[in-house]
Amino acid sequence: MASKKHPKMKILLINKFLYYKGGDAVCTIETGNLLRSHGHQVFFWGMHHPENPEYPNADLFVDNLDLNRSSGIKEQLIVAGKLLYSLESKKKVSALIEKIGRPDIVHLHNFAHQISPSILHVLKKNGIPVVMTMHDYKLVCAPYTLLSHGKVCERCKNGRFINCLKQKCVKNSKIKSFLNTLEMYLHHHVLKIYDLIDVYISPSAFLKEKTTEMGFKNKIVHIPNFVKTDIYTPAYDWTEKSIYYLGRLSPEKGIHTLVEAVKGLNITLKIIGDGPSRQTIEHKINDEKISNIQLLGYMHDDRLRNEMSKSMFMVIPSEWYENNPMSVIESFALGKPVVGARIGGIPELVKENKTGLTYEPGNIPDLSAKINDMLSDKNRIKFFGQNARAYVEKELSAETHYERLMETYTFAIKNYR
Secondary structure, eight states: OOOOOOOOOEEEEEOSOOSSSSHHHHHHHHHHHHHHHTTOEEEEEOBOOTTOOOOTTGGGSBOOOOTTSOOOHHHHHHHHHHHHOOHHHHHHHHHHHHHHOOOSEEEEOSOTTTTOTTHHHHHHHTTOOEEEEOOSSTTTOTTSSSEETTEEOOTTGGGOTHHHHHHTTTTTOHHHHHHHHHHHIIIIIISOGGGGOSEEEESSHHHHHHHHHTTOOSOEEEOOOOBOGGGOOOOOSOSSSEEEEESOOSGGGTHHHHHHHHTTOSSEEEEEOOOTTHHHHHHHHHHTTOOSEEEEEOOOHHHHHHHHHHSSEEEEOOOSOOOSOHHHHHHHHTTOOEEEESSTTHHHHSOBTTTEEEEOTTOHHHHHHHHHHHHTOHHHHHHHHHHHHHHHHHHSBHHHHHHHHHHHHHHHHHTOO
């Protein structure tokens, strides 16, 4: 797609993490790179972290806030205050705007908790249009996953956030659940602070529809995630009789279901990633002497693409409402089809008998059967992979994403309230 001429803008991108940590951080950084490649002036702002690369104006980033670290009562109260309404974030983002000059637009990503929505009052005061990419369900769900104790949950529909406290949804802790419940009522019902965002961007149609169904009324546009196709050389063939999983190792990702499904199959499963379930999986592999599963740990860039290229296809066994998973898009860019759970935004990408196969989430026999079904026809694997690559080139390329993003920025600026 040939790029249209767009006015050059000063754009501030905000995310709490600004290194290659997870999907939200990757999306923020790659969006910034894409915008710079088109001549826009891009600034990043977020949280200090030892893994951050060097950023201009990093002295104005907010202090590192580790919500998982145990601490004393005094520090816990400070953290609670920052989560609800951070005066530090307001002060530092104000200083940043004064230093760099007023941006034409601010593009928010993940900023809840470590930064807090307090910055929206500063952006509004300075007359800056704001868009936000939604990476999860935080706008309608206190723990952001629409999960309660490992099961899909929609009890907080239409702002009934008290259910988070009743169910102890946040790490099964009454205190943490109370704090997150209070946060939701304060931001949505008292301050109505999320109304200060002009346009929301949803990477999946499912996320847009589910968030609206749950009672969120603000304007949402659908813009899928993207990949730079030029760095992915399609590998429609494979050099190993293997399949792979790529992502966080945690229960809601269905990783335990996948391990059970491949036990005894005539295929090697490579698990790429890290997370809280890793040790449990390691013990299971050792205790049950499972010989066809390899834990490869976290990988990125060329090493990751090389490992993926060797395999036949990917499996994404999620048991929560996935958004628009980058692991699927990256696999498609490499010409690798996917076996995916029929949940959340996965079926928007994994189109049955076109770019892969789908199965009932959590159903171990169904997943095993679909993996064997894929393995039974090597020509079909290649055909699905070619369809997947063609889909990415047409719908999920960097240039397509850029044009959609510019349309959204222009709309937000013209319709700024």
